[in-house]
Amino acid sequence: MSETPTLTNLLDDAALLSLEHQLHLEEVLGSHTWQVDMRxxxxEFTGDRPLVCTRFHLLGTAAPGPRSWLWGWANPSGFPEPLVALSASLREFGERYGIAALASAEVPFDALPGSPTEPAEVAYLLADAAKAVSxxxxxxxxxxxxxxxxxxxxxxxDFELPPPDPxxxxxxxxxxxxxxxxxDHRRALYGYxxxxxxxxxFSPDHARLTITGPAFEVVAEFDPQGRVASINGTATGRSG
Known part of the structure; x- marks a missing residue:
């Protein structure tokens, strides 16, 4: 899985671990409101679980009018450098590997995989790419x-994941x-x-992937098209 990365590769690499983190975030925060002072x-979050983030990074904004995403480093509002430094590092990564969606200041919705139409979809998609890189x-x-x-x-x-369990x-x-x-189901499962x-x-023919963790094992079988045909988990009776 070490070939030159593409945007699609990054999205597959991030997908499952990203989902787990977002589900965990929902568990941590519960019902909440949020506010940010970028200057x-x-x-911070208020509600069921008041919490002030120890650090945060502005990735960018997705706007329905122009139907485009604007990276934080390119925003004309000129936010403080520490808040947009991570987005600037993504630009450098995109330039190095020829990934236009990361290297360009502004990205049309239609230029992204699946041609998403909603700003929330675009934000999630590009955040997943950012997660895989950062x-x-x-x-x-x-x-x-x-x-x-x-x-x-x-x-x-508090946003760190608990230890994995079966x-x-x-x-x-x-x-x-x-x-x-x-x-790519194989890539997504392996990356997770x-x-x-x-x-x-993987088995020698890559038709099976065995994932092992503390006291459990998960086996995924793939069909000829590389999609998951079955996935099953068992307790192994040992830890570590």
Whole structure:
């Protein structure tokens, strides 16, 4: 899985771990409201679980009028450099590997995979690419007026995932395979496993992927088209 990255590769690499982080974020926050002061560098949630982020990064904004995404580093409002430094690093990555959606200041919705039409979809998609590149996994987006969505990667110790357990992993994989627009099931499952710190090994013909974790094993079987045909988990009776 070490070939020159493409946007599609990045989205598959991020998809399942991204979903797990977003589900965990919902569990942590519960019912909530949010507010951000980008000049003061403060991002906080109020509601069931009041929380101030330890750090946050403005990725960009998705606007319905021009139907385009504008990266944070290119925003004419001129936000503080620490808030847009991560988006600038994505530009450098995009330039290095020829990924126009990361390298261009403004990206038309129609230029993205699946031609998304809603700002929220665009924000989620480009945040997934940002996650795969940056290794920061918790995303939040919110309305900032006129239907425009601002997208952030946010950090706090409470957003870190709990240790993997068989029921949670199987539930996550089943939900992700059923709901996410994955291009390459093998890549997505393998990428999730290695990024989650799990063991991952393909059979010689790549028709089976075995994922191993603390006291559990998950086996995915692939059909001739490379889609998951079945996935099953078992307790192994050993930890570590």
């Amino acid at each position: 003061e560098g403060r991002f 290794g920061r996994w918790t995303f939040y987006s919110g309305q900032v007026g006129g239907g425009t969505r601002a997208a952030f990667l946010i950090e706090h110790p 029921a949670r992993v199987l539930r996550l994989l089943g939900q992700g395979l059923a709901s996410l627009p994955l291009s 496993a290695v990024r989650r710190g799990l063991g991952a090994m």
